[in-house]
Amino acid sequence: MRLLDVQDLSIYFGGLGAVRDLALTLEEREILAVIGPNGAGKTTFFNLLSGFLKPTRGKILFREQEITGLEPHRIARRGIVRTFQSTKVFPGLTVLQGVRAGCHQRVQSSWWDIIFRSRVFREEDRRIAAEAQGLLEFTGLSSRRDAQAKDLSYGEQRLLEVAVALGARPKILLLDEPAAGMNPDETNRMIDLVTRIRAQGVAVMLVEHNMYMVMGISDRVVCLNYGQKIAEGTPQEIQRHPEVIAAYLGLGAAYA
Amino acid sequence: MLTEVLQQVINGLIMGSTYALTAVGLTMIFGMMHVVNFTHGEFYMLGGFFAFQLTALLQLNYYLSVALAILAVMAVGFVCERVLLAPLREKSIDTTVLVTIGLSIFLQNLALLYWGPTPKSIPLPFSNMPLRWGPMVLTWSRILAVVITFGLIVLVHLLIQKSLLGKAMRATFQEKDAARLAGIDVERIYALTFTLGAGLAAGAGALLGSIFLIYPSMGNIAILKAFIVVILGGMGNFLGAIAGGLILGVAEGLGAGFVSSGYKDAIGFVLVILILMFRPSGLFGKARRL
Amino acid sequence: MRIPAIAAAALGVGLLPLAVTSKYQLHLVIMAAIFAILTMGLNLIYGYVGQLSLGHTAFFGIGAYTSALLALRLELGFGWTLLAAAGLAGLAGAFIGHITLRLREAYFVIVTLSFSEIIYLVVVNWVDFTGGPMGLPGVPSPAGSLPGVGAWEVTSKVSYYYLTIAVLLPLVLIVYRMIRSPIGTAFVALRENEDLAASVGISAYRYAMIAFVTGAAFAGLGGSLYAHYVGFISPEVFTFHYMIMMLIMAIIGGLGTISGPIVGSVLFTLLSEYLRVAEKLREPIFGAILMVSIIFMPQGIVPLAGRLWRALRRGRFETP
Numbered sequence: 005m006r007l008l009d010v011q012d013l014s015i016y017f018g019g020l021g022a023v024r025d026l027a028l029t030l031e032e033r034e035i036l037a038v039i040g041p042n043g044a045g046k047t048t049f050f051n052l053l054s055g056f057l058k059p060t061r062g063k064i065l066f067r068e069q070e071i072t073g074l075e076p077h078r079i080a081r082r083g084i085v086r087t088f089q090s091t092k093v094f095p096g097l098t099v100l101q102g103v104r105a106g107c108h109q110r111v112q113s114s115w116w117d118i119i120f121r122s123r124v125f126r127e128e129d130r131r132i133a134a135e136a137q138g139l140l141e142f143t144g145l146s147s148r149r150d151a152q153a154k155d156l157s158y159g160e161q162r163l164l165e166v167a168v169a170l171g172a173r174p175k176i177l178l179l180d181e182p183a184a185g186m187n188p189d190e191t192n193r194m195i196d197l198v199t200r201i202r203a204q205g206v207a208v209m210l211v212e213h214n215m216y217m218v219m220g221i222s223d224r225v226v227c228l229n230y231g232q233k234i235a236e237g238t239p240q241e242i243q244r245h246p247e248v249i250a251a252y253l254g255l256g257a258a259y260a
Numbered sequence: 261m262l263t264e265v266l267q268q269v270i271n272g273l274i275m276g277s278t279y280a281l282t283a284v285g286l287t288m289i290f291g292m293m294h295v296v297n298f299t300h301g302e303f304y305m306l307g308g309f310f311a312f313q314l315t316a317l318l319q320l321n322y323y324l325s326v327a328l329a330i331l332a333v334m335a336v337g338f339v340c341e342r343v344l345l346a347p348l349r350e351k352s353i354d355t356t357v358l359v360t361i362g363l364s365i366f367l368q369n370l371a372l373l374y375w376g377p378t379p380k381s382i383p384l385p386f387s388n389m390p391l392r393w394g395p396m397v398l399t400w401s402r403i404l405a406v407v408i409t410f411g412l413i414v415l416v417h418l419l420i421q422k423s424l425l426g427k428a429m430r431a432t433f434q435e436k437d438a439a440r441l442a443g444i445d446v447e448r449i450y451a452l453t454f455t456l457g458a459g460l461a462a463g464a465g466a467l468l469g470s471i472f473l474i475y476p477s478m479g480n481i482a483i484l485k486a487f488i489v490v491i492l493g494g495m496g497n498f499l500g501a502i503a504g505g506l507i508l509g510v511a512e513g514l515g516a517g518f519v520s521s522g523y524k525d526a527i528g529f530v531l532v533i534l535i536l537m538f539r540p541s542g543l544f545g546k547a548r549r550l
Numbered sequence: 551m552r553i554p555a556i557a558a559a560a561l562g563v564g565l566l567p568l569a570v571t572s573k574y575q576l577h578l579v580i581m582a583a584i585f586a587i588l589t590m591g592l593n594l595i596y597g598y599v600g601q602l603s604l605g606h607t608a609f610f611g612i613g614a615y616t617s618a619l620l621a622l623r624l625e626l627g628f629g630w631t632l633l634a635a636a637g638l639a640g641l642a643g644a645f646i647g648h649i650t651l652r653l654r655e656a657y658f659v660i661v662t663l664s665f666s667e668i669i670y671l672v673v674v675n676w677v678d679f680t681g682g683p684m685g686l687p688g689v690p691s692p693a694g695s696l697p698g699v700g701a702w703e704v705t706s707k708v709s710y711y712y713l714t715i716a717v718l719l720p721l722v723l724i725v726y727r728m729i730r731s732p733i734g735t736a737f738v739a740l741r742e743n744e745d746l747a748a749s750v751g752i753s754a755y756r757y758a759m760i761a762f763v764t765g766a767a768f769a770g771l772g773g774s775l776y777a778h779y780v781g782f783i784s785p786e787v788f789t790f791h792y793m794i795m796m797l798i799m800a801i802i803g804g805l806g807t808i809s810g811p812i813v814g815s816v817l818f819t820l821l822s823e824y825l826r827v828a829e830k831l832r833e834p835i836f837g838a839i840l841m842v843s844i845i846f847m848p849q850g851i852v853p854l855a856g857r858l859w860r861a862l863r864r865g866r867f868e869t870p
Contacts, residue, residue, distance in 0.1 A: 054749065080751035088749075094742035105739040109751035111732040118731040119724060125731070132732075172750040296656050348845070353655045354602035358797065358844045365794065365837030373830055484667065487660050522675035529664035536657050537649060 005067055007032050007207050008053075008084075008176060013062035014231075015052060022048045024231040026062070030176065035198065035208045037218045039242070040228035041251055046211040047089050049228070050178050053209075054086040055079040066176075081109055083175035087165045087182065089211075095154035099145055099164055102153050103136040106171025136171065143167040143197060159190045166197060170206075177201060179210040183217045195221050219243070227251065268513040274402050276509020278468050280502045281409040282482050283489035284416055285460030290487065291496035292420075292433050293453055296353060298360040299340065300461055300486060301479025302367040306333050307462025308469030308478065309375055312382050322385040326466040330459045337458025341451050349450075364479070372476040379473035382466070401471045408467060410502065416460070417498040429453055433496075481525070488528040492535055494542030503544060507531075563715060567708045576707045582819040583714040584775050589799045589811035590725055591768030594761040597805035598734065600741030601655070601758060605646065605662030606796055608669045609639040609766040611788040613773025615673065615680060618689045618783050627694025628704075632717075632774045639770025640763050647762040651755055670788035685784025692778045704778075714775055721768060726808055728764075737761060738806070794836060795822075801843045804850030813852055 008030035015023045023045045030036055038046050051057040053064060055076040064072045071079055094102045111132070117125040140146045143163045148156060153164060162182060169177060182198070183191045195217055198208055212218050218225060218239065225242040227235040229251040235242055242248055282304060289297045310329035314320045320328070340363065348355050384401055391398045420426035431439040432449040440446045465474070465482075485508065493504030508528050516524040535542065570576050592606045613635035620626045620634055650661045673680045680686070692713060693703035704713050728734055736757040739747040744754055777783045795818065803814020821839075825832045847854070 056745070056748075075753075076745075076748040077751050077753040080749055085751075086749050088745070092743055092746040092749075094739055094746065096742050097738060101735070101738075105735050105747065105752070106750045108732050108736055108739070118733065119727050121727060129731075168746070168750060290656075294656065296659060344841075344845075352600070354596075354600075354659070355844055355848070357602060357604075357659055358801075359841050361794070361797075362837045362840030362842075362844070366834045366841070367837075369830070369834035369837065373834070484663075491657070491660070520675060523671055526668045526671045529668045532664055533649065533661055536653055536661060540653075540657070 005032075006030075006065075007034075007067060008209075009063075009065040009068070010053075011063045011065070013049070013052060013064065014060050015048060015057060016060045021231050023052060023059075023228075026228075026231075026233055028226055028233065028236070030207055030209060033202055033205060033207055035202055035210070035221055035223050037222035037225045037239075038209060038211045038228060039213070039215075039218060039225060039248075040234075043230075044228040044251075045231040046228055047180055048231075050086055050180055050209075050211060053079075054084060054178060080172055080174075083173075084178065085169045085172045085174035085176075086178035087169055087180050089180040089184075091158070091161045091165060093153040093156070093161050093164055093168075096152065098150050098152055099140065099156070099167075100136055100149045102164060103139050103167050103171050104132060106139075106168035107132050107135055109172055139167045139170055142170070142200070144193070159186060159193075162186070162190075162194070163197070166201075170201070174206055176207045176209060179208060179212075181211055181213065183212060183214040186214075191217060265514070265517070268517050269510055270398070272510035272513025273506055274398075274406060274509070275513065276506035277406045277409040277502070278464075278471075278505075279485045279489050279508050280413060280505025281405065281464040281468065282461070283486040283493075283501045283505055284413055284498065285457040285464065286483070286486040287490050287493070287496060287498055287501045288416070288453055288460065289457035291490045291494075291501075292429065293450070293457075294433065294495075295345065295454070296357045296360070297454075297457075298357060298483065299364045299367065300360075300457075301481075301483030302364050302371075303333050303337060303458040303461035303479075304465035304482045305368070305371060305474070305476065305479040306336065307465030308382070308474035309371060309380075309465075309476075310462070311466035311469060312375075312380050312474055315382055316380070322383070322470075326463065329466050330462045333462035333465075334455045334459040338451060338455045340458075341454040345454065346447065346450065364483075368476055368479065375476065377476065379475040381473050382470040384470050399471075405467060405471055409505075412460070412463070413498050413502050420498065425452075484525075485528060488532045491532050492543055494544040497542065497544055500542060500544035504542070507543070563719075567711055573707050576711055578819055578823060580707070580710050580714050580779060582815045583711075583718050584772050584779070585795070585799060585819060586812045586815035587718055587721060587772040587775070588769050589796050589803070589815050590721060591765035591772070592796050593800050593805060593807075593811045594725070594737075594765040594768075595758070597800060597807070597810065598729065598737035598741060599758050599761045601651070601762075602659050603650075603662045603762070603765075604659055604790075604793060605664075605666035606765070606769055607788055607790070607793045608646070608666040609643060609769035610773040610776070610792060611669065611673065611785075612642050613639045613770030614777040614783045614787050615686070615773075616770070617774035618686045618777045619680075621690050621778070622686060622688065628692035628778065629694050631778070632692075632771065635770040635774035636767045637770075639773065640767035643763040643766025644759070647759050647766075651758045651762060666788060666790075666793070670785055673788060674785045680785075683785060685782060685786075687782045689777050689781050689783065691781065710779055714779075717771055717775060721771070722808070722812070729808060733757065733760060741806070794840065798836065798840055798843065800850075801840070802847065802850055804852030804854075805848070807850070807852045810850050810852040814850065817851070 006029055010026060010028050013023055013026040014021060026049065038049065040046055048057065052059050055074050055078065058073045063070060066082055066084060071082060094105060097105065111128060116122065140149055143166055145160065145163055145167060148160060153161065156164060182194050186194065191214060198221055202208055222239050225237065225239050226233055227242060227248045234247045234251060235245045237245065285303065286300050289295050289300065307329050310332050311325045314325035314328055315322055344359055344363065345356060348359060386400060420429060428444045429449055431442065432444055432446050436446055489501055489504040489508055492507060493500030508531065511531060512524050512527050515527045566579065567576065570579060588610055592603070595601050595603050616635045616638045617631035620631045646662065646665050650658050653661060674683050691704055695701045704710055736752045739752055740754050740757055748754060773787065799814035799818045800811055802817060803812065804810025825835060828835065
């Protein structure tokens with residue numbers, strides 16, 4: 005079964021088509037990079053996928069079920085979780101609390117269980133605690149467990165974002181510029197993390213400007229410009245694609 | 261029967277224009293700046309009381325008193341903005357709401373202590389005899405209120421839409437950082453806009469206080485009506501504020517005819533709730549994110 | 551560490567009427583407890599979820615009037631009036647919440663206030679039903695009949711104290727359990743970053759509703775206790791005056807904490823009585839307190855006290 009099927013997706017703001025007739029697919033355990041110059045519509049595309057924007061036209065099918073126009077929290081519950089271009093954390097919560105919030109949706113305890121602290125509740129509480137701890141170790145944040153999210157460094161906050169998102173056990177993880185503002189060491193850590201995420205069975209779609217990361221990790225790359233898909237293929241194919249080069253460097257460079 | 265309805269409508273239009281006048285300042289502060297300012301009612305009230313103090317107790321000329329009252333309240337507004345609001349601007353909205361509520365209680369009770377609870381009236385410099393126009397009754401002062409309302413709102417609208425200052429204001433409140441980068445002194449714009457808004461409220465208070473009465477809690481009702489008008493007319497839409505005020509006035513006037521007049525004030529609240537449920541950008545506003 | 555503290559507190563609460571013998575002082579304690587119930591409700595939607603509701607008094611008033619009317623007109627026992635108060639207030643909360651919780655913050659503030667004003671106007675004007683501005687006098691003290699026990703009635707101040715505590719304590723337990731569960735996690739996640747919470751599947755509407763309706767029901771319970779205790783209610787219970795008091799209590803006690811509302815209510819009730827001598831200056835002082843506390847002490851006393859306590863404990867084990 006195809007994991008994600010986007011058909012003729014478009015959104016218009018007034019007369020401006022931020023995303024136009026976009027079609028792409030995503031298979032299980034695939035890492036797909038979405039690249040393109042600034043303003044190409046990449047983050048808008050993520051907003052459409054995750055429900056933060058409603059499209060003007062088109063369909064989004066997740067595991068062959070239509071999710072177009074659903075509210076963000078419903079799409080997250082189905083299994084598509086995103087991170088944001090500008091880092092979002094729960095500033096006043098500790099790292100551990102934040103990740104536990106991410107694990108929230110798998111809670112089964114009912115009102116009765118909660119008020120009376122039944123065994124069902126206590127077991128679930130333990131399970132979530134263990135899961136959250138596991139995610140901290142997975143992302144390398146165990147040492148910062150009790151620090152407040154707002155006190156973390158930029159790189160740590162970015163890792164926290166991923167940990168929180170993973171708490172929701174996504175089938176597709178949308179990473180919006182995960183390597184932005186990172187030095188080479190941090191970038192390598194992020195690449196390693198994404199690889200390990202894929203190994204856990206999660207498909208990853210990333211918007212990224214950092215070509216080192218894009219080339220190093222993606223199975224496929226899609227290039228957008230002015231809201232439309234202008235190229236699709238393996239990293240090597242995209243690297244040589246004249247339209248991609250033109251989009252980034254200007255028309256002259258393509259045929260230089 | 262028809263004349264009664266017509267009288268209600270005329271009364272409604274006149275009341276409505278007073279609501280619009282009260283709301284101009286709040287359109288600036290709430291509609292444009294997005295500051296939920298609960299002290300606005302007290303700016304309105306102080307405008308009335310300062311004018312009263314100057315005319316009745318110091319025997320100054322009416323127009324001079326009103327002008328001075330406006331300036332005095334603008335000073336108060338300026339201090340409020342700089343001392344209380346500017347430091348809290350980055351915090352969440354509820355901080356501003358609560359601070360302005362606290363300030364409003366503080367100012368209202370100080371006024372109560374100083375001037376006492378008995379309503380006062382401001383003597384007008386011209387005769388206020390009722391006019392009969394066919395079967396309808398009007399007074400000069402109310403006509404004056406309507407004229408000033410329209411004139412003032414159009415003036416403010418032109419200021420905001422056409423002048424350089426107005427452009428700077430709109431830029432600041434749409435996108436503060438971009439405005440700063442374009443060389444606009446953002447802090448000065450905030451202070452100026454708030455002060456102007458306070459002054460407009462004071463003017464409304466002084467003028468309406470001359471027509472009706474002034475008392476320390478007059479701001480309470482005024483501010484609620486003002487919020488209703490601003491939301492009805494579309495945030496930041498000055499011309500919309502005229503329409504919003506008139507609609508509110510007429511709705512209340514007609515409504516009071518059908519339901520008991522005690523419920524009259526509830527009409528505005530119901531309107532606000534309905535508007536926000538079905539047309540959040542107001543009757544005349546453009547759809548935009550707050 | 552917790553068990554001895556809780557036991558001590560329970561003992562203190564249980565034996566309080568032995569220490570506080572003055573009727574007047576006991577009255578203050580009862581009022582503080584009733585306000586604590588109200589403030590705990592407000593704290594759920596404002597302190598935990600982070601939405602400022604200015605209409606909380608509506609639920610207080612609805613609870614008070616429901617109890618009063620049922621007791622006066624239908625002569626129902628206290629158990630029924632209490633339950634009905636909570637139920638009706640909760641229902642009103644569901645209705646108002648459904649309309650308001652999807653609105654942006656500034657609008658939420660204004661519309662919750664609007665609802666409160668509408669209800670006030672209805673109560674004042676519907677004289678046949680609610681007694682209008684004169685209010686409802688002669689609300690009977692809590693009474694009823696239990697199978698096997700027979701008729702009972704609460705008349706003495708001491709009994710009132712225990713009755714109020716008997717309502718307050720289970721509510722504290724409910725809040726405690728709720729906050730320490732995924733519901734509480736969802737609350738604070740929404741307060742800290744609503745978009746992020748949505749992106750991991752937390753529905754803002756659902757959890758805000760839970761907080762809002764629970765808070766409304768709490769206020770209804772407080773209203774019922776108030777009506778039966780004071781014996782007379784008027785539309786005054788819907789006025790902004792009570793809203794301000796609840797806000798001050800919530801803020802100075804500590805928003806988003808479990809004990810904050812209780813601490814805040816006690817402090818404020820004491821402060822309010824102490825300031826009674828200042829007469830007309832009392833109101834502006836309240837306004838000033840609201841301003842000062844939100845500017846300088848927005849987290850409130852309980853978190854500050856917690857930090858002080860931890861700092862003191864650390865100090866004790868420092869070796870030179």
